[in-house]
Amino acid sequence: MINFDHRTISPITMPDFQNELHPYLKKYFGFDSFRDQQEEIITSVLKKKDCLVIMPTGGGKSICFQLPALLFKGTTLVISPLIALMKDQVDGLKANGIPADFFNSSQSAEEQQKILESVQEGKLKLLYVAPESLQGLSPILKEEYISCVAVDEAHCISSWGHDFRPSYQQLGFLKSTLPLTPVIALTATADKATRQDIMVQLKIPKAKQFLASFDRKNIALEVRPAHDRVSQILQFIKGRPNESGIIYCLSRKSTETLVEKFLDNGIKAAAYHAGLDFDSRNKVQENFIFDKTQIVCATIAFGMGIDKSNVRWVIHYNMPKNIEGYYQEIGRSGRDGLPAQALLFHSYGDVIQLQRFASGAANEEVQLAKLDRMKQFSEASTCRRKILLSYFGEFLGEDCGNCDVCKNPPQFFDGTIIAQKILSTIARLKEAEATGMVIDVLRGAQNAAVLDKNYQEIKTYGIGKDISWTDWQHYAIQLINQGFCEIAFHKNNVLQLTPYSKEVLFGKTRVMLSKPIKKEERLALEKEQKAKKPVSKNSLFERLGQLRFQISLEENIPAYLVFNDATLKEMEAERPTSEEELMEINGVGQRKLEVYGDLFIQEIKAFQAEKVKKKKKSHTYQETYELYKKGKSIEEIAELRNLKPTTIFSHLAKLYSDGKDVAIYEFVDKETIELVAKAKKALEAPEALKPYYEYFEEKLEYSTIRLALSVIEKEEIL
Numbered sequence: 001m002i003n004f005d006h007r008t009i010s011p012i013t014m015p016d017f018q019n020e021l022h023p024y025l026k027k028y029f030g031f032d033s034f035r036d037q038q039e040e041i042i043t044s045v046l047k048k049k050d051c052l053v054i055m056p057t058g059g060g061k062s063i064c065f066q067l068p069a070l071l072f073k074g075t076t077l078v079i080s081p082l083i084a085l086m087k088d089q090v091d092g093l094k095a096n097g098i099p100a101d102f103f104n105s106s107q108s109a110e111e112q113q114k115i116l117e118s119v120q121e122g123k124l125k126l127l128y129v130a131p132e133s134l135q136g137l138s139p140i141l142k143e144e145y146i147s148c149v150a151v152d153e154a155h156c157i158s159s160w161g162h163d164f165r166p167s168y169q170q171l172g173f174l175k176s177t178l179p180l181t182p183v184i185a186l187t188a189t190a191d192k193a194t195r196q197d198i199m200v201q202l203k204i205p206k207a208k209q210f211l212a213s214f215d216r217k218n219i220a221l222e223v224r225p226a227h228d229r230v231s232q233i234l235q236f237i238k239g240r241p242n243e244s245g246i247i248y249c250l251s252r253k254s255t256e257t258l259v260e261k262f263l264d265n266g267i268k269a270a271a272y273h274a275g276l277d278f279d280s281r282n283k284v285q286e287n288f289i290f291d292k293t294q295i296v297c298a299t300i301a302f303g304m305g306i307d308k309s310n311v312r313w314v315i316h317y318n319m320p321k322n323i324e325g326y327y328q329e330i331g332r333s334g335r336d337g338l339p340a341q342a343l344l345f346h347s348y349g350d351v352i353q354l355q356r357f358a359s360g361a362a363n364e365e366v367q368l369a370k371l372d373r374m375k376q377f378s379e380a381s382t383c384r385r386k387i388l389l390s391y392f393g394e395f396l397g398e399d400c401g402n403c404d405v406c407k408n409p410p411q412f413f414d415g416t417i418i419a420q421k422i423l424s425t426i427a428r429l430k431e432a433e434a435t436g437m438v439i440d441v442l443r444g445a446q447n448a449a450v451l452d453k454n455y456q457e458i459k460t461y462g463i464g465k466d467i468s469w470t471d472w473q474h475y476a477i478q479l480i481n482q483g484f485c486e487i488a489f490h491k492n493n494v495l496q497l498t499p500y501s502k503e504v505l506f507g508k509t510r511v512m513l514s515k516p517i518k519k520e521e522r523l524a525l526e527k528e529q530k531a532k533k534p535v536s537k538n539s540l541f542e543r544l545g546q547l548r549f550q551i552s553l554e555e556n557i558p559a560y561l562v563f564n565d566a567t568l569k570e571m572e573a574e575r576p577t578s579e580e581e582l583m584e585i586n587g588v589g590q591r592k593l594e595v596y597g598d599l600f601i602q603e604i605k606a607f608q609a610e611k612v613k614k615k616k617k618s619h620t621y622q623e624t625y626e627l628y629k630k631g632k633s634i635e636e637i638a639e640l641r642n643l644k645p646t647t648i649f650s651h652l653a654k655l656y657s658d659g660k661d662v663a664i665y666e667f668v669d670k671e672t673i674e675l676v677a678k679a680k681k682a683l684e685a686p687e688a689l690k691p692y693y694e695y696f697e698e699k700l701e702y703s704t705i706r707l708a709l710s711v712i713e714k715e716e717i718l
């Protein structure tokens, strides 16, 4: 363990830092190499330059200030918006052997005093604090104690952003108080106006900007129409037992309804929304982090800063307001780099509701424009990742191959007649009805709403019976997107014609429509995705996971803080059986090696040994079986294999029990079997053979007993 007393490290000059970066990365974080721009950012921070880091959630932001904190003398102050998450972050650092703590209103005056003292004594490398508690730190807000200021979730400072927090707006005083101390601001929001705002308000106008790639290749993207959402979600989850996931909803009510459904189906789930008090919300979050709750159904406020690395999927029950929010939320899945899934349900009802929310807001125009981009993404018929990345100013050359459009490209056909049917129905309904009624009329529905208005008299009534309701909806949405008709949001969302409608109705324009994806096709796609990662119950991964869970219970820390899934997967593939080999695995740092190394090595060794044993055994049976199938007698097999005939008999018994083609009655007669069956009953089915041997007064050989028992078991004679 390195002595963190700064007197032993200082004075440090730049070249020393540079040589220390990789050893520190491995020792404290367990990684062999930096990701993307991490090294460049860290070097810049170490040169005491102000930085603005824009990196997607899960892109490895924290290391950019945590590693320099270890090399600087003094304490790095981390401003973080949510008190509830600090403990988790600090636990993660401690698990890596890094002295860290947090400072907030939940602590007593004595506890707070102790923390201030440990900063003054140079014992803490990182101190997390909420902006509200900063004033309590005034005794240590001096350049002799504070080495660096990191402002996490820095977009909270800007009212342009989507997570504005007024308490963030006072943070400019930090630069005035500590003018020589570098400030590193970090966010996952790339919006230009927000970026500018962050630099102005934090008083770091010359901050070097780092814009990391927003591509999170491991997250598969999918958008589905929103009909029958609940059963679609249940189906999705049933295919992923024990996988952690988050479902985002617009309303509190939806979160509660979903949770009820899950509990009815025996799935551990909890709701998270503003209506819960602080403690209840904390509890939900903690149970999720500790893998005690599999699913959290939340309104948007859930998850900021959650470091849980094994969230395997995120579902948007409703459409998000904008792409920033969507991207940040799906980014909470797959932080360990393993495959993850993002599923979004798209409905016009949601679009309408979000438009209502936005109207009248101070920045209505901005909000509506952002919503429009979100809508375009949801309705895309080209690679979705391309659209997403272009929003963040990135260009993706090739299609991604990991979104629903790439995996199942839309097939277009001439849909002019379908379009004419829809448009002429809209016209005949005098442009006074919404999509649902238009489809009902096309399909000849007999419901009261239709009959009351005498719509059965309309000429196009019932001309579309051959097409399902959801397919009609799919086509109507495409016509809206292509501008052949439109929704009048201010007139109860009725469908209206546009100047282009006539072109279609009079046959002057052909309309290309994409075929809807059938349910069976989707299921096939799901199956294919699942087939790629079969996790067997007896796999080494599973066993290491159980060991990790035991440790997490004993130490009362989340399982992923012991080792994350990606590290366990690598252990499974590499099978390290020495400390040196284990240290080669990504995610294994010095402290974790010291604390957990032995346990994991033992588990891997035990697993290997069992496997060899099993293999040997099954091999020996197989050899006997092959000779038996060649027509060799028991004596011949015994001689060829240099084994006793009794052993060969017991092999045959085992082979017979396993369902192999062995003519067992050639070796044991029915009468003997009946006798052994009686003995089994009388002896109450002992495990060992010896009681039988004694029961028959040593007159029946062990091998015969064994053969008889295999018949009794296989044919369930008892």
Ligand SMILES: [Zn+2]
Pocket (backbone or CB within 6 Å): 382, 383, 384, 385, 386, 399, 400, 401, 402, 403, 404, 405, 406
């Ligand atoms: Zn794609």
